[in-house]
Amino acid sequence: MKAHSKAQQHAAGAALSAKRGDTKVGDLQGASKEMYHSMSEIELEELASTNTKNLPDRANED
Template structure:
């Protein structure tokens, strides 16, 4: 599932780094913290690899 905003793509990248052990899980905040625990590595890869071009910074609900 591709990211819908730049913020979501960045959060997925941070969560993926923590899941792989490149970043400490204690450094995660907000959405990236919940993404790390609730999503698989494959799902995070798909979301983090989404291009930011043309995406809004944030998407309101």
Template sequence: MPAKSKAQQMAAGAALAAKRGEKKVGELKGASKSMYKSMDEKELDKMASTKRKGKPKHASS
């Protein structure tokens, strides 16, 4: 599942770093914290590696 916005991609990247032990889980907030809990490393990697070109800063509701 590719990221729909830059913000979503960045949150996935933070959650992925925590999954890999590069960042403390306690430092996560909001979307990155829920992604950490609900997604596995493979899903987070796929979302975080989405190309940014043409993505909005935030996904519209």
């Protein structure tokens, strides 16, 4: 699964950092906190590794 925006990729990276123990879970906010609780480390790694070159800053909320 690839990230749909730079914001989603960034949130996944923060959640992955907490999942690996590099960041405190209490420091997470919003989407990254939800991702931490609902996704596996492998899923987070896939999202966080998405190339951001052609991604929008934020995804459209339709």
